[in-house]
Amino acid sequence: MLFIINKNSAEIASCIAKASTDDVVLLIEDAVFAVVECDASPIVQISGSASAIYALSADLQARGIGEDACYKHIKFVDYLGFVELVVNNNPIRSVF
Amino acid sequence: MKISVQINASPYQHQAADTAWHFIQAALAGGHEIYRVFFYHDGIYNALRDSRPPGDERDIVKRWSELHVDNNIDLVVCISSAQRRGLLEQSVAKKVAGYEKALADGFRIAGLGLLMEAVIDSERHVIFGE
Numbered sequence: 001m002l003f004i005i006n007k008n009s010a011e012i013a014s015c016i017a018k019a020s021t022d023d024v025v026l027l028i029e030d031a032v033f034a035v036v037e038c039d040a041s042p043i044v045q046i047s048g049s050a051s052a053i054y055a056l057s058a059d060l061q062a063r064g065i066g067e068d069a070c071y072k073h074i075k076f077v078d079y080l081g082f083v084e085l086v087v088n089n090n091p092i093r094s095v096f
Numbered sequence: 097m098k099i100s101v102q103i104n105a106s107p108y109q110h111q112a113a114d115t116a117w118h119f120i121q122a123a124l125a126g127g128h129e130i131y132r133v134f135f136y137h138d139g140i141y142n143a144l145r146d147s148r149p150p151g152d153e154r155d156i157v158k159r160w161s162e163l164h165v166d167n168n169i170d171l172v173v174c175i176s177s178a179q180r181r182g183l184l185e186q187s188v189a190k191k192v193a194g195y196e197k198a199l200a201d202g203f204r205i206a207g208l209g210l211l212m213e214a215v216i217d218s219e220r221h222v223i224f225g226e
Contacts, residue, residue: 079122094223
């Protein structure tokens with residue numbers, strides 16, 4: 001399953017905690033704030049998860065966030081990569 | 097691959113319409129088919145003909161209309177979401193003496209059956225909004 005999350009909320013940790021190792025999480029829009037390395041990020045709570053976590057590069061750039069400020073286990077995708085995640089994963093669940 | 101898109105949020109208030117549009121552009125560039133874009137809930141505001149953003153801003157409604165012309169993509173507005181918000185299909189507007197040209201070019205108004213059809217007939221269905 002591909003989880004698409006668009007808000008920086010507790011839902012991120014909840015989603016990733018529920019995800020199996022076959023699931024993928026994509027953070028878009030304001031959810032990309034969660035990948036900035038800091039103690040308050042919900043990403044911290046699930047650092048042991050084996051699920052792949054992606055962030056949309058365009059939304060990071062739009063918010064002035066450099067990739068070097070993000071957690072090292074985060075992967076970055078552009079819109080073409082977003083499409084590839086959709087193609088390669090099924091079903092898709094958008095989390096609001 | 098055949099992909100459908102659903103947009104649940106209004107333009108300008110939320111980033112969903114922009115994200116969806118960029119996603120669709122990338123999907124088309126990758127050789128995929130966009131089967132339908134379904135505008136639901138506040139997403140119906142993407143179809144307002146009289147939207148007039150400042151000239152130096154992106155025109156989201158016009159961008160959708162151009163997407164329809166350039167790629168023949170089916171743009172469907174949910175009828176119940178639209179009527180609740182005063183966006184009336186032409187024949188309905190005539191009956192109630194409403195504004196008959198509220199819907200922008202390239203869009204059509206239809207029921208949830210077309211959303212279900214999109215979900216069933218597409219290989220992927222992606223929802224943007226809130």
